[in-house]
Amino acid sequence: MMRWLDRHPGALFAGLGTLVSILFLIKLWVSPDFLTDEALYAQIGRNVWNTDALSFRTSAFIVHPPLDFLLTAGWERVTGTTSSPLLDAIRSVRVLSALLCGVTAAVTAAIARDVLVGRSDRVRTVGAVVAALLVATSGFMMAFGRMALIEPLAVAAGTTIVLVAHRMRHRPMAQQIVVLGLLIGTGTLVKQTVLFAAAAPFVAALLQRDRRRIVVGAGSILVGAAVWACFPLWAAINGHGGQFVDQETESVQRLLGLVQTTGVNLPTGSPTTQFTRTFLLYSSGYASFLVGGLALLVVLIRSGLFSRTRRPDDHSALLLGWGVLGYGFLLYSFAFGAGNQQLVVYAVPVAAVLCVALLLGGRPVDDLTGLPARDLLPEQWVRTGPVRGRPLRRLTTVSAVVAGVLLLLGLGTYVGYYVVDSDDGTEQVAAYVQANVAPCVPINASGAGFRWETALPQNTVTNYRNGPRALADGVHLYLLSPKDARYAYGTMSEGFATWIRENGQLLYQTPSRSSELLQLWSVGPVPTAPAPGSSCLPTYPAPSATAPAGEFLGMFLATLGVVGAVGSAFIVRSNRRRVSRVG
Structure with a gap:
């Protein structure tokens, strides 16, 4: 063999x-547990195919x-x-x-x-x-x-x-x-x-x-x-x-x-x-x-x-x-x-x-x-x-x-x-929410909100930076990752995390190698119905109309064609010169 x-x-x-x-x-x-960038890039790919837009939300990416x-x-x-x-x-x-x-x-x-x-x-x-x-x-x-x-x-x-x-x-x-x-x-x-x-x-x-x-x-x-x-x-x-x-x-x-x-x-x-x-x-x-x-x-x-x-x-x-x-x-x-x-x-x-x-x-x-x-060419080497x-x-x-x-x-x-080992902390949190939290009940994200919008499609995901403000607007459930708090990812901060721990009750937690630890906290009674005036399913703006993916692909292929054609002509000319010198 x-x-x-x-x-x-x-x-x-x-x-x-x-x-x-x-x-x-x-x-x-x-x-491993999925990241925000994975959700972002996968969605941009879908926008490219479905709407010919190299964009996320309303701006070109x-x-x-x-x-x-x-x-x-x-x-x-x-x-x-x-x-x-x-x-x-x-x-x-x-x-x-x-x-x-x-x-x-x-x-x-x-x-x-x-x-x-x-x-x-x-x-x-x-x-x-x-x-x-x-x-x-x-x-x-x-x-x-x-x-x-x-x-x-x-x-x-x-x-x-x-x-x-x-x-x-x-x-x-x-x-x-x-x-x-x-x-x-x-x-x-x-x-x-x-x-x-x-x-x-x-x-x-x-x-x-x-x-x-x-x-x-x-x-x-x-x-x-x-x-x-x-x-x-x-x-x-x-x-x-x-x-x-x-x-x-x-x-x-x-x-x-x-x-x-x-x-x-x-x-x-x-x-x-x-x-x-x-x-x-x-x-x-x-x-x-x-x-x-x-x-x-x-x-x-x-x-x-x-x-x-x-x-x-x-x-x-x-x-x-x-x-x-x-x-x-x-x-x-x-x-x-x-x-x-x-x-x-x-x-x-x-x-x-x-x-x-x-x-x-x-x-x-x-x-x-x-x-x-x-x-030297490979065949000119001796094996020693x-x-x-x-x-x-x-x-x-x-x-x-x-x-x-x-x-x-x-x-x-x-x-x-x-x-x-299975590192699926985000999906574990999503499974707990689906089994124990009523649909449409708002949950505040830890880090980037789009990751949690992807994982929790049946709930409204909010992105508050301030605990009292979120609570006043009817948000009682809070996701928390110590890593997000330490690095101030997204809307999370050490101060926000401290407020959640001091005022909340831990409902669920699971390890995650990418996020260290994922927790779900409640501050006040866990609602059994969505907050008044809240929208259940997220509505996203249409992708940008000024970022045409097909146009870029055409420009890229045209550039390859032009550079390739000019290069081929240069190669032919160089070969002729070399042949003439040898002759």
Whole structure:
């Protein structure tokens, strides 16, 4: 079997992707607990399909680029959830996320196999399997890869760009610039953070001090910027230019840490508390990052980066460029920037590849000079290990033990948190309300109200910030999450939470990994009928008529066509010049 997989890497990658997708599909509905963003993105997808509007409520939604929402809309149409209850749509999109995680694992496996050039086919196959499983069992990927968020598609896009760039590195410059530029532009229209992976080949070229590849990297980023530009152009055409500038300015400020609106670095939050509370949940991810960081240092030392006579080989440069961007983005984000834990998933693939490179990688050499190989095609590498004899056996044993510990830790986290345990606190609260609270009775939300409007469709969900004001208006039931209060999410605050605890009676509570704890409190007698004048079912305003999704899709496809046509002409011209020079 191993020999067959060695000879058929495509089947190996497809099998690994399928296996990872299956692992993510298990108990997908009840773990993890769903987030407000999941409800928001699923609803935007429905608006795209049902009303051709890239909007939520009455305004255009330009916080993130549109491509993920277009894909979500198509997926919801295929699964028949464009008009069903929103929770059904969220569950449907989670299936798509699981499939995309399988793609990420398969692509990561392919990259790991490529960087192990110089080792035997069997070692490369084992490395691909280990890399895919490290992605699948990372605590961060298991948590956020199972959600209806943008990250699963964004991580898959960024990892794919890295693979394509590495495999095209010996192709003509024009081909590389056009193909990579189209991919980078498309990826950044999923989410701009894709650039922290997509720019890895350019950083690798800088580290190699290779002018040709620097030109390729810079050119592909410029082409990608031209493709991405259809997003601000679409916003400006539809009268949202000012809103776009304001939103992008805020995004840059959040990235740099100048403004804190979410994440562990909020002034009201505590990074230490968040780290200790979730350590076991993300422990397998932390372990992979630790080993991957050690690998990055080893590659840095071995690569000859600071030598005047040596330059990093292709594979070392890729690992350094990708690793510096991935780890650098991660460290800066948590030290100064937004510090959202879902951002960690962008570094999961590079950490997995670095782990494999450290545990299974040798030091390939040029078969003619005996020096470290550089700029050679894969078939020009000889298969050598790092050492011979007893030291090799010892190193192999240590590598196997470390890899086994990483995988067992990840598997234990997966079984404990996603197979045995169910993290469905929001649905548990909804079930209690349905069984014990009369329909239409108002309930005040904790955090973002839209999440609770999705979970409690039979009740009126209010969003008061002040307890006495809510009570005066006839609201006697209050949802409360200590995390919402600590971080001042939505309308919740520490003062509001204290008022609820001091004046209320706890009716129900259930744990939730994403919200820490979900509670339902009553202040005063629990009403058995809706408050006078209250409306039972929520009424939402029509989506914006000035955010046409079809128009953006047309502009995007037209941009791809124009850039592709111009690029093709440039490629043909370059090929003719090359042929004439050879002739």
